[in-house]
Amino acid sequence: MKKFSGMMVSLVMVFALILSACGSKNENAGASPDAGSGAPSSPASGKKLKIAVVPKLIGIPYFNASETGAKKAGADLGVDVIYTGPTQGDAAQQVKVIEDLISQKVDVIAVAPNDPASLTPVLKRAKEQGIKIMDWDTPADPSVVELSVQQIDNEVFGRTITDKLVEKMGTDTGEVALLTGGLSAANLNTWIDWAQKQAAEKYPGLKFVSDKIATDEKQQVAYQKTLDLLKAYPNLKGIMAYSTVAPIGAAQAVQEKGLQGKVAVVGTALPTDSKPYLADGSLSSALLWDPGALGYLTVALAKDLAEGKLPTDGQEVPNVGKITVKSDNKTVVMGPPTEFTKENADQYPF
Amino acid sequence: MLKLSKEAMLGLVLIALFLLMSIIAPGFLDSYNLSNMMFQLPELGILALGMMVVILTAGIDLSITYTASFSGVIAALCMSHHYPIAVAIGIGIAVALLCGLLNGFFIAIIGVSPILVTLGSMVLFEGVILTITKGNAISGFPDAFGQIGNMSIGPIPLPVIVFLVLAVITATLLNRTIWGRSVYKVGINPVAARFSGLHVKRVLLGVYLFSAFMASIAAIIMISRYNSAKVDLGSSYLLLTVSAAVLGGTEISGGYGKVKGTVYAVAIFQVLSNGLNLLGIPRTVVDILMGVILIAVLTLNYVSAKMSARKSLKVSAG
Numbered sequence: 001m002k003k004f005s006g007m008m009v010s011l012v013m014v015f016a017l018i019l020s021a022c023g024s025k026n027e028n029a030g031a032s033p034d035a036g037s038g039a040p041s042s043p044a045s046g047k048k049l050k051i052a053v054v055p056k057l058i059g060i061p062y063f064n065a066s067e068t069g070a071k072k073a074g075a076d077l078g079v080d081v082i083y084t085g086p087t088q089g090d091a092a093q094q095v096k097v098i099e100d101l102i103s104q105k106v107d108v109i110a111v112a113p114n115d116p117a118s119l120t121p122v123l124k125r126a127k128e129q130g131i132k133i134m135d136w137d138t139p140a141d142p143s144v145v146e147l148s149v150q151q152i153d154n155e156v157f158g159r160t161i162t163d164k165l166v167e168k169m170g171t172d173t174g175e176v177a178l179l180t181g182g183l184s185a186a187n188l189n190t191w192i193d194w195a196q197k198q199a200a201e202k203y204p205g206l207k208f209v210s211d212k213i214a215t216d217e218k219q220q221v222a223y224q225k226t227l228d229l230l231k232a233y234p235n236l237k238g239i240m241a242y243s244t245v246a247p248i249g250a251a252q253a254v255q256e257k258g259l260q261g262k263v264a265v266v267g268t269a270l271p272t273d274s275k276p277y278l279a280d281g282s283l284s285s286a287l288l289w290d291p292g293a294l295g296y297l298t299v300a301l302a303k304d305l306a307e308g309k310l311p312t313d314g315q316e317v318p319n320v321g322k323i324t325v326k327s328d329n330k331t332v333v334m335g336p337p338t339e340f341t342k343e344n345a346d347q348y349p350f
Numbered sequence: 351m352l353k354l355s356k357e358a359m360l361g362l363v364l365i366a367l368f369l370l371m372s373i374i375a376p377g378f379l380d381s382y383n384l385s386n387m388m389f390q391l392p393e394l395g396i397l398a399l400g401m402m403v404v405i406l407t408a409g410i411d412l413s414i415t416y417t418a419s420f421s422g423v424i425a426a427l428c429m430s431h432h433y434p435i436a437v438a439i440g441i442g443i444a445v446a447l448l449c450g451l452l453n454g455f456f457i458a459i460i461g462v463s464p465i466l467v468t469l470g471s472m473v474l475f476e477g478v479i480l481t482i483t484k485g486n487a488i489s490g491f492p493d494a495f496g497q498i499g500n501m502s503i504g505p506i507p508l509p510v511i512v513f514l515v516l517a518v519i520t521a522t523l524l525n526r527t528i529w530g531r532s533v534y535k536v537g538i539n540p541v542a543a544r545f546s547g548l549h550v551k552r553v554l555l556g557v558y559l560f561s562a563f564m565a566s567i568a569a570i571i572m573i574s575r576y577n578s579a580k581v582d583l584g585s586s587y588l589l590l591t592v593s594a595a596v597l598g599g600t601e602i603s604g605g606y607g608k609v610k611g612t613v614y615a616v617a618i619f620q621v622l623s624n625g626l627n628l629l630g631i632p633r634t635v636v637d638i639l640m641g642v643i644l645i646a647v648l649t650l651n652y653v654s655a656k657m658s659a660r661k662s663l664k665v666s667a668g
Contacts, residue, residue, distance in 0.1 A: 058633060087633055090586040091487075095576055096390055100627035103383040104376075117489030118576035118583075121500060129382070 048080050050106040051302045053295065054097055055085040056114050056138070061272070061350040062291050063112075066137070068349070069295030076319070079303050082106060083295075091115040098122050102129055108302040110149070112137035120144055132305050136298040137291075146330060147305055149298050151289040153324065153333045154187070158194025160337055161266060161287060165238045166203055168264035168284035173205030174237035177229050179250055179267075181217045181243025188242045191268075195240060209233050215246045222249025230257055241267035247283060248273050255282035271340040271348040278342040286340040291350060293320050297334055356599040356651065360614040367618060371625035378628055385507065387624050389500075389575070392513035393568050395616040397587050398594035399520050400564030402612045404557055405595050406524075407537045408604025409464035411561045413453060415588045416475035419581060421446035421562075422569035423479050426488040426579035435495050443566045449475060450562025451555075458554035479581045489578035499575030509571045516567065521609040529556055537604030593644050594619060599651070 074081030086093035134147035241247040247267025277283035425442030524530035598615035600607030
């Protein structure tokens with residue numbers, strides 16, 4: 001039994017060693033002299049700002065890309081960025097992550113909520129501890145955040161997609177079709193409404209051959225429906241596809257039928273998925289935003305917020321561009337969508 | 351020679367970890383952080399107690415977190431339709447007990463293996479909740495309800511008090527009632543238990559009802575604390591409840607396990623995860639460390655059990 005206790009103790013010791021190694025490495029990486037947790041200095045007086053960015057989930061390409069951007073902003077602007085989030089999309093786990101961040105006495109918490117309502121109590125508690133609260137990627141409860149960073153303006157995005165389709169078709173008259181991920185997806189519907197409005201106002205010659213067609217967020221379904229469309233409407237000139245997989249399915253069908261250059265496909269796809277279809281022209285254009293820039297912008301604005309500066313409309317943020325501030329003075333829109341083409345699709349890691 | 355039980359050993363490990371974290375993790379002993387940990391611990395703790403009792407019978411309840419979320423969603427729906435809080439909680443518990451009854455019926459009466467039944471009911475409950483909520487969160491409860499999960503009596507949060515009371519009740523049930531002693535006997539050998547005149551079916555049914563009841567209490571604390579109920583609320587706890595029970599010394603093959611051990615194990619998880627987060631260690635690494643520790647402790651338990659078995663053999667041979 002003595003042997004057993006000895007083993008147990010040595011286990012704890014080894015563990016302690018690992019921990020202290022991790023801990024000290026972490027401090028070095030931050031390159032900040034540890035001011036000591038008991039130091040009564042206010043965060044503004046020379047101590048590095050601690051900015052916590054909490055994604056919906058860690059370990060998926062989209063949020064890995066925004067992590068890279070957020071970390072880069074931290075290095076550029078001289079602030080400590082803690083990028084941590086739940087390993088499962090469980091709201092309970094996200095709440096715990098934020099509770100632990102409050103204990104770490106960070107200066108700002110920027111969160112992309114899985115379930116906005118479930119974060120309201122913990123964000124209120126954070127606020128009581130003097131932490132500035134903002135959201136990014138997905139809005140949280142507007143009554144608790146001081147700043148809301150959004151990737152895109154829905155109206156601009158919808159209208160741009162129509163413009164881009166007309167540009168790629170090379171004409172503003174003809175038959176077009178519209179594919180969507182699901183009929184009840186709120187963000188997709190908003191974009192589609194603006195896209196159709198843009199078509200009605202600016203391009204009266206565009207004729208939608210049918211209502212929006214649901215593809216169940218599945219590439220295979222989008223592919224099948226596009227084949228049907230191409231058969232039923234031989235004069236079809238353009239397809240706009242919403243959700244990240246619908247454009248790929250549509251492009252796959254166009255590619256199979258060899259209709260590159262005859263039928264333009266424009267959609268909201270991720271660059272790594274789109275690359276092969278962009279290369280041979282079966283996908284004319286993929287429009288989305290750059291999550292890396294979104295992470296960068298979040299950290300940049302968080303630093304300003306901690307220093308008492310609020311963003312202004314038209315402000316130029318380095319590495320991001322011009323931002324727009326909405327009339328409520330706390331909703332920030334990153335800017336116009338990013339277009340992925342065969343030339344630049346390689347540069348994006350998501 | 352000083353002989354320590356598994357549970358006492360765990361208690362020592364807990365104290366050692368707590369001291370270690372106090373030294374190396376900045377802000378660990380802050381009153382805010384201590385209360386933070388006390389608020390985080392009960393959800394997993396209560397679920398783990400439910401899971402432990404099931405494991406004592408050599409069973410497992412994979413549907414425990416979805417039972418919790420089912421009962422939470424129904425209670426939340428009741429509240430959003432302006433039912434009184436007590437009624438909503440009552441209905442929530444009743445829903446969970448129905449879930450437990452379903453599991454218990456198939457396991458105890460029909461005799462299907464627990465892992466299959468609860469795997470099925472896990473998917474079933476998830477589907478039903480998704481149908482009811484369409485994946486949306488249900489929120490907007492009366493303020494008084496929010497107090498349950500967020501209130502403190504003195505420095506001690508109410509959920510911790512609920513957890514400790516439930517732990518004492520569980521220990522009393524297991525050690526001082528006929529049902530409780532039967533749970534252990536069924537776990538050791540169900541056939542022998544039946545031949546010695548125990549109502550094995552009734553015992554098993556009770557076990558699944560018990561875990562469902564614990565799930566509903568955890569659910570009420572969760573939805574009160576998070577002000578919202580959703581299909582996957584608490585789903586990340588599922589494997590942690592099994593880990594906590596097993597780390598706490600409960601035999602996965604049934605027949606042995608103590609409430610004390612499970613409580614220590616839950617506290618160890620809590621101190622570890624909080625301390626590592628304070629140290630700024632990435633969440634993915636935290637998961638890895640938790641896995642390593644679990645395997646290490648279980649291996650140690652196994653080796654030490656082997657050693658003492660050999661020793662007692664030697665003694666009897668000599």
